[in-house]
Amino acid sequence: MKQEAIQLRIIDALSDVAESDWNPLLASDSGPFLKYAFLNALEKTGCVGGNTGWQVAHLIVEDSNSRLLGAMPLYLKQHSYGEFVFDWAWAQAYEQNGMPYYPKALSAIPFTPVRGPRLLVSPHADKGVIQEILVSGLKTLVTQNGLSSAHVLFPENDELGVLKQQGFMLRDSVQFHWHNEGYQNFEQYLANLTMKRRKNIRRERAAVESHQISYRHIPGEIAVASDWNFFYRCYENTYIEHRSSPYLTEDCIQLLGSSMPENFHLIIATQNERPIASSLLVVDKPNATAYGRYWGAIEHIPCLHFELAYYQAIEYCIKEGIQVFEGGAQGEHKMARGFIPTTLQSAHWIEDAGFANAVKRFLDREHEGMAAYVDELEQHIPLKSSKVLS
Structure with a gap:
């Protein structure tokens, strides 16, 4: 497969591609939230798009015959609601310096704090090539459209390495999951x-x-x-x-x-x-x-x-x-019901170099604090035999 035969484009509705083309991008362990039926239902019923602050801008990669090789669920956000990774303080810092934080680019499942693939690749394509095109394309979209940043929430662990190689900074989150x-x-x-x-x-x-x-x-x-x-x-x-x-x-x-x-x-x-x-x-x-x-x-x-x-x-x-029951974001009270803390990560790319350095310092401090927080939680797990998962 020649890279020059590949094109990257943005679609403003999932219905621009066929369900029979989208779902084959999903591995057997991708979960239900990336299914065409789920994402399309959000768009078709107006939960995203329109004046919701979730502008649909999915990235897709095609070959010269318009065959779908890869995709990234993507939205241009005018706010930070419905994400469960909180960056309100970042937005406030931008505002205080006379710079717009919104719109920003967000790859996530709307209203759903669940880990899953964000760099979708056809089993017939070169995974490394397609992932690199998607991440590079995301950064280019931010730069060319004057956006502040790009955020990839709760990707799979193997995608974090790809994102980090392209300059994304990682941020920890803690959820509480029940294990059978x-x-x-x-x-x-x-x-x-x-x-x-x-x-x-x-x-x-x-x-x-x-x-x-x-x-x-x-x-x-x-x-x-x-x-x-x-x-x-x-x-x-x-x-x-x-x-x-x-x-x-x-x-x-x-x-x-x-x-x-x-x-x-x-x-x-x-x-x-x-x-x-x-x-x-x-x-x-x-x-x-x-x-x-x-x-x-x-x-x-x-x-x-x-x-x-x-x-x-x-x-x-x-x-x-x-085997696993995920209780969603936050909620230390879940531990009293047998749920244990699980660490997930998200990836963030800030276009402005000065703000990027400030965010990196913040994330370094937050990472240390989060590690201490999880250690403290571990001391209070109410199970006779348990472990913290990541």
Whole structure:
């Protein structure tokens, strides 16, 4: 394959390429969030694009016959919402120096703090060549369009080396993941916790049980429109209670439920046969991984959040043989429920040399502080046998 026969271009809608061309770029362990159906649903229902501050600008690499060889999910951002890697202080520093920080280039899955490939390459192409073209193209896009920076959030570990070679700086994040140690049931999982945590979980579950709550586990394949409608009411209410607006629309939830049902699992809590709360898991059964994404309630029951978002989800994972349950960004309270800290990294390229040096000094200090933070967390893991993963 001759490099001069390859062209890089930007598309402003995923629908500019065919699903049958996009999905073959994904390895078997790429997960559900990079599927054409997922990213396209966000665009088609207006969750990104338009006036959302997420301008679609995916990078694609093609050969002379317009065959797709590689791609990078990419957005031009007018803010830093929905990213889970916080750079508000960087934006403020730019503003204080009379320079615009936005728009910036962002390669990430919108609203989804999950590790996965960001430099997608066809199995029929030279991986090293395509990855280099994508990263170089990203930097060129920043420079030629007067953007402040480029950010690649939660890429795979092997992609971090490629990005670092091209001048990207790495930044640590900590998430909390639950790991299945071959548990046969929830009681066996509890037995692996310290006595204090075990008693606390039993107390929380008993508090919910006293309200006569029952649960419906609904695989995405059999969920109907009314199930998704109720879930959305709960999801939307969570944002309303925090005086915010939901990232996803009900049309998006309904479309995702119909276009990739095999990747979703709903849990609905009922009281006296009336639904009052719901949580949503995104499931990657081939890779034995589940992701806790959203939860919400239309009626307040103490400890119901823990039951629905964690304990019912863990019971599901044990039953289905799921090995890893990712609880999402932040939340030290998850450790009390048996989740352990996991370090992920993101990559950042700052166009202005002066700011790049300042950010590098900040990241060096932050890296040391994050390492100390993880060491401290490790001392409080409530499992009898556990380890910190990276």
